[in-house]
Amino acid sequence: MTAAHGSSEAPKQRIVIVGAGFGGLNAAKGLAGLDIDLTIIDQHNYHLFQPLLYQVATAALSPADIAAPIRGILRYQKNATVLLGKVTGIDLGKRTVQLGDEAIPYDTLIIATGARHSYFGHNEWERVASGLKTIDDATAMRRSILLAFERAENTSDEAERRRLLTFVIIGGGPTGVELAGAIAELARAALARDFRRIDPKTARIILVEAGSRVLATFPEKLSAIAERSLRKLGVELYVGRPVTHIDADGAVVGNERIESRTLIWAAGVTASPAACWLGAQCDRSGRVIVDLELTVSSYPEVFVIGDTAHAEGKAGPLPGVAPVAKQQGAYVAQVIAARISGREPPGPFRYRNYGNLATIGRREAVADLGWAQLWGRAGWLLWSIAHIYFMIGFRRRILVAVEWFWSYLTYQRGARLITDMPAPGA
Amino acid sequence: MTAAHGSSEAPKQRIVIVGAGFGGLNAAKGLAGLDIDLTIIDQHNYHLFQPLLYQVATAALSPADIAAPIRGILRYQKNATVLLGKVTGIDLGKRTVQLGDEAIPYDTLIIATGARHSYFGHNEWERVASGLKTIDDATAMRRSILLAFERAENTSDEAERRRLLTFVIIGGGPTGVELAGAIAELARAALARDFRRIDPKTARIILVEAGSRVLATFPEKLSAIAERSLRKLGVELYVGRPVTHIDADGAVVGNERIESRTLIWAAGVTASPAACWLGAQCDRSGRVIVDLELTVSSYPEVFVIGDTAHAEGKAGPLPGVAPVAKQQGAYVAQVIAARISGREPPGPFRYRNYGNLATIGRREAVADLGWAQLWGRAGWLLWSIAHIYFMIGFRRRILVAVEWFWSYLTYQRGARLITDMPAPGA
Secondary structure (H helix, E strand, C coil): CCCCCCCCCCCCCEEEEECCCHHHHHHHHHCCCCCCEEEEEECCCEEECHHHHHHHHCCCCCHHHCEEEHHHHCCCCCCEEEEECCEEEEECCCCEEEECCEEEECCEEEECCCEEECCCCCHHHHHCEECCCCHHHHHHHHHHHHHHHHHHHHCCCHHHHHHHCEEEEECCCHHHHHHHHHHHHHHHHHCCCCCCCCCHHHCEEEEEECCCCCCCCCCHHHHHHHHHHHHHCCEEEEECCCEEEEECCEEEECCEEEECCEEEECCCEEECCHHHHHCCCECCCCCEECCCCCEECCEEEEEECHHHEECEECCEECCCCHHHHHHHHHHHHHHHHHHHHCCCCCCCCCCCCCCEEEEECCCEEEEECCCCEECHHHHHHHHHHHHHHHCCCHHHHHHHHHHHHHHHHHCCCCCCCCCCCCCCCC | CCCCCCCCCCCCCEEEEECCCHHHHHHHHHCCCCCCEEEEEECCCEEECHHHHHHHHCCCCCHHHCEEEHHHHCCCCCCEEEEECCEEEEECCCCEEEECCEEEECCEEEECCCEEECCCCCHHHHHCEECCCCHHHHHHHHHHHHHHHHHHHHCCCHHHHHHHCEEEEECCCHHHHHHHHHHHHHHHHHCCCCCCCCCHHHCEEEEEECCCCCCCCCCHHHHHHHHHHHHHCCEEEEECCCEEEEECCEEEECCEEEECCEEEECCCEEECCHHHHHCCCECCCCCEECCCCCEECCEEEEEECHHHEECEECCEECCCCHHHHHHHHHHHHHHHHHHHHCCCCCCCCCCCCCCEEEEECCCEEEEECCCCEECHHHHHHHHHHHHHHHCCCHHHHHHHHHHHHHHHHHCCCCCCCCCCCCCCCC
8 A cells, every 4th residue: 555656666765654733744844855655644634733723612713724634735745645544553563554454564654643631540530621632622612611601591500500600721831821811701702792691701710720830831920921911811710729620510629629510621641652552662741752863762764753752852851832843843854855865864853942922812922932021912913923824824824814803803703603512402 | 581681661572583594583683673572592503604505515614604603693682582402392372482491481483493304205315315404414514525535545445436436416406506516626626636546536426306407496598507517517417317215335316326425415305393393284395384474374473484484475385595584584573563563564475586596616606586697607706796795794704705715716625624533544
């Protein structure tokens, strides 16, 4: 099962990329010019712009605004074949990737399979506190948030109404902060006048962080600014208090029980099971420990990048963020190109940190650029420009810009659809 | 369970509308100024612009482009309460609507619950040949169409590949014609260069119509033009041949068996079960036979409109199309307003037919305006303007216009996402 295009004399190098996120896709693009046989495998047919997923979950954007078909992106890259499917294992000896019943051979393998939620050993929490990694996660979260307001409008039980109008977000990293801000604005602005029996403005939005401050990877000053902005939006902060229990009716945070029907998990991730496939050494989060060229020790033909990899940076392991994955993808393409052409390899991978961004609601963001810090409107402006710029595809940019401009003007949410309802009850 | 807003001396008229499609929503808007207690019930939280649903099913538009939250539309209409839920029955004696466990009282009732697919007694066909009535139908159809191409790319079984690349649309009305044209363009333009092992241009798109021509409600000349345009797009027409059998591997059309993995039902509809609830007289399609004021005989306080109603027009029963529903909704609001104020009622309902439109692919449409007929580019232009104009909400209009302009320029499809995959297999 190899790509059928092209006739060749010498057999081409077969390069297989598993995962078409930021890392895998950038690696594929970096290999564009080469006379190789490139296969990109993903379990979805789209590349997802994950940093904006929370906007789909909070009804501001549509799935198609932040996702683009992988085939479309690689349409003109003639050396690339895209396969839709779920990889279930890798045979390092035979050099094959297991995809359904088929074993796809490789000479060089790039694993960029990303990460999933981790419930720190409490897998039973997953049923009641869902996370946010895929489009389907996002539309499911949108459905539960919007349905909570609908059910609150319909119920005559006051305790249940309070429970329905209480939203608990667990985890104070960028995703948790962005979700809390967006839900607060949804309740206080977009939905404010839409109900007759409940006042959405009375909804409680609670952000829980076990550590001592939100946005722990940012400088302390920006964490403090973010906390102030969140409070201004009406978000209650439970900082320094770990969650000790979660069930369908609420959570226990520190010693306090909070009754809630909508619990959102933004606390932890674990790498995809690539380390198991490889039998490689991994860290606590399941990330494969890679060497300076991002390969797995004793398998120089196997690269691991992005959220799946544990690579050392100047100040400890590199974080699981999009820029790391993108730069690693581009770097790996360079290494492979150098190997094929017999050129000197580019030297060890080095991450260039251009900055960290997190947005709080629709008008503020914090940005740590290393050499400067921005917040408030200035931060938001930088954040908007950066995100629109980095989104793949010109069309996406126009549409997202239109949506945002519209939301900005009107506080409206365009994508407030409850789809795929299991059982539309009263 | 009545709306809590407003204090009143005399009890207000309680008006309940079931269904927020074109009919129900227009009735609600027509009742905006009145000092009444208005409740709109729908099983979805959105109003759907159904005429463009086929564009969601064929990945040209996103669900949120053609749907808007009912609450948002009626936000400033203070006399209106929106309830999300499924009505299960009506008690004509007690004058209540059953919604879950609650009985909602009415003085006046408007039933505008629309229609569903009808398989002409072959309900077992529904599992393999799905129809197109809701957003979830559309995203499911989009998923099966896109997955068929993906699976064709992955399979090495030539017969299965042919089966996967054969699309059978059953029913040659506007929906069937529009779906066939859109799928043909998806295969021949949008996807043309995206695969490496299959050529999407070789896909067979088959439109089956049991009657003697497609678009039977249009003048014969326009049917002929539509058939020519469809053939030009590469659609195979099986006209005058009924489907006699459908299973998961294909269909029997006339005497011919067509192997196909994607069967689409656009052949027939039946009214929602309102007639059963009312115990009223209905026609073969389950539509409630209404009198000249669109009420049910012996229940002048119960109106039935839109696809749920069988109302007589100048040339037989009125068709189940959006303009009929909208005009009936507006009319019923006038009747109710007249009754409340003691004014003279407006006289029997009269449908004004401004024309029928159907589009074939991305550049052609047929339009029957009664006093004129348009086709080709001119028809398409009229169709585009009419649809953008009639879409509810200013924002929707901008976005749809941007999407269309983009598709027109590039032949691309923006919403080619396979979401909610049951089991992502190879």
